[in-house]
Amino acid sequence: xxxxxxxxxxxxxxxxxxxxxxxxxxxxxxxxxxxxxxxxxxxxxxxxxxxxxxxxxxxxxxxxxxxxxxxxxxxxxxxxxxxxxxxxxxxxxxxxxxxxxxxxxxxxxxxxxxxxxxxxxxxxxxxxxxxxxxxxxxxxxxxxxxxxxxxxxxxxxxxxxxxxxxxxxxxxxxxxxxxxxxxxxxxxxxxxxxxxxxxxxxxxxxxxxxxxxxxxxxxxxxxxxxxxxxxxxxxxxxxxxxxxxxxxxxxxxxxxxxxxxxxxxxxxxxxxxxxxxxxxxxxxxxxxxxxxxxxxxxx
Amino acid sequence: xxxxxxxxxxxxxxxxxxxxxxxxxxxxxxxxxxxxxxxxxxxxxxxxxxxxxxxxxxxxxxxxxxxxxxxxxxxxxxxxxxxxxxxxxxxxxxxxxxxxxxxxxxxxxxxxxxxxxxxxxxxxxxxxxxxxxxxxxxxxxxxxxxxxxxxxxxxxxxxxxxxxxxxxxxxxxxxxxxxxxxxxxxxxxxxxxxxxxxxxxxxxxxxxxxxxxxxxxxxxxxxxxxxxxxxxxxxxxxxxxxxxxxxxxxxxxxxxxxxxxxxxxxxxxxxxxx
Numbered sequence: 001x002x003x004x005x006x007x008x009x010x011x012x013x014x015x016x017x018x019x020x021x022x023x024x025x026x027x028x029x030x031x032x033x034x035x036x037x038x039x040x041x042x043x044x045x046x047x048x049x050x051x052x053x054x055x056x057x058x059x060x061x062x063x064x065x066x067x068x069x070x071x072x073x074x075x076x077x078x079x080x081x082x083x084x085x086x087x088x089x090x091x092x093x094x095x096x097x098x099x100x101x102x103x104x105x106x107x108x109x110x111x112x113x114x115x116x117x118x119x120x121x122x123x124x125x126x127x128x129x130x131x132x133x134x135x136x137x138x139x140x141x142x143x144x145x146x147x148x149x150x151x152x153x154x155x156x157x158x159x160x161x162x163x164x165x166x167x168x169x170x171x172x173x174x175x176x177x178x179x180x181x182x183x184x185x186x187x188x189x190x191x192x193x194x195x196x197x198x199x200x201x202x203x204x205x206x207x208x209x210x211x212x213x214x215x216x217x218x219x220x221x222x223x224x225x226x227x228x229x230x231x232x233x234x235x236x237x238x239x240x241x242x243x244x245x246x247x248x249x250x251x252x253x254x255x256x257x258x259x260x261x262x263x264x265x266x267x268x269x270x271x272x273x274x275x276x277x278x279x280x281x282x283x284x285x286x287x288x289x290x291x292x293x294x295x296x297x298x299x
Numbered sequence: 300x301x302x303x304x305x306x307x308x309x310x311x312x313x314x315x316x317x318x319x320x321x322x323x324x325x326x327x328x329x330x331x332x333x334x335x336x337x338x339x340x341x342x343x344x345x346x347x348x349x350x351x352x353x354x355x356x357x358x359x360x361x362x363x364x365x366x367x368x369x370x371x372x373x374x375x376x377x378x379x380x381x382x383x384x385x386x387x388x389x390x391x392x393x394x395x396x397x398x399x400x401x402x403x404x405x406x407x408x409x410x411x412x413x414x415x416x417x418x419x420x421x422x423x424x425x426x427x428x429x430x431x432x433x434x435x436x437x438x439x440x441x442x443x444x445x446x447x448x449x450x451x452x453x454x455x456x457x458x459x460x461x462x463x464x465x466x467x468x469x470x471x472x473x474x475x476x477x478x479x480x481x482x483x484x485x486x487x488x489x490x491x492x493x494x495x496x497x498x499x500x501x502x503x504x505x506x507x508x509x510x511x512x513x514x515x516x517x518x519x520x521x522x523x524x525x526x527x528x529x530x531x532x533x534x535x536x537x538x539x540x541x542x543x544x545x546x547x548x549x550x551x552x553x554x555x556x557x558x559x560x561x562x563x564x565x566x567x568x569x570x571x572x573x
Binding site: 125126128129130131132133134135137138141145146212230237238241244252259260267270271274299 | 513539
């Protein structure tokens, strides 16, 4: 249902964008005459109104035909898979780092309210306020241009070690995503640590580590799981800004180029996939919440 | 403490934005006219922060950019607050079917991949609706409208939660018994009591809008040059990184300060309430 609405709205928006594929074809080939254009328009169905074209497309997708990419002149799915691989590596590692490090720091801050909490709090505000693209540029200036330790962007050529190329983009993306985990883990833990069952656990003589991780953390983890689910959509929709700055191929850049180049089939396929994964992840988050929190199950 | 610090930061930036014409008269440059003989000039008395890739004064562009970026931020927050509060109140008051539909829409918006959709929306050719494109004012209006579409959700959820709590209070029942119309109950009795959570959401909306505007402008879909915005001042950063790294620093610092200011104000308001 949601998928249908998303795809219809995207189709409408793309139809409202300047130019259509044939305008671009005319620019590319001056020999094309007005008669040719009309013939091609009819051939590709571009003379039909928007909603008719949308229905035709949706019917084809339901039959498993995703059409051809206009920009790359191959089936849309064939362009998608390599980009998806690049994005999974980049966004996947960044999200794991952001989630684990952010949650750990947040828990640590809640456990040490005097000394560490204010620092972590300030860090979270700063990270939340830093524009991703600017952070990426600053990291390039510092580590690639000034110090020369790491490549400024791009991907490894055959035979090169791919890891150095990943460091800066992953760091940028992880920093951008970490603030949410930090803030929620910290707030959740601060709320839990003041409760009676924590005092009971401490009174039993449990080591502080067990009190924090076995008792308090599972109760504070629910918002963290929810954010992780919302972020998971980015595994497919990509990280447009980071990919642009570091010149890495990926879904974000692919969808952006497809939108800009009037490549309906490719853009819609990418967006649909992203929306689908986000919804599945949200569903998974609901299920995980039920597993870790019996209170949710009871309701 | 936080509230004060945040307000001071925002005040500083707003003051800079207002003072842009004064500084311009004092320095005597035109921030919109390229001067190719002084590209990437280092900071000097004539150009306190140096010049950009087209030889335009950076400080002046930064201050004029503040006008654009802060205007978009405030306009979006205003629109999102009005729309969000209205929808939140309506959902809480009607309950049932209307509530379910409105909140499912809100959930749906939250679970969508925001940036790709923003890109699609920002690329829509407003010329087809007879609106001019490419002028600074119409760009601001276009970006504001797009960001309001995504910005109302946060406000609406908070407003609904707060309104639901207030609607069960005795004073609401008392007002109804006294013969107040439903409109009067909502606007005169419930609304004043949910203002404080809404202001928190508004402050966060300003922060989000400034970030989103700068990102879209950075990608070339927001405010179009020659009008400066903090985002589009960085749009050819790739090239600046090697030739003039300092040029790339300032717009980001401005965004950072503005968003930090809003976040601090939101946190401060929340703490004061708690």
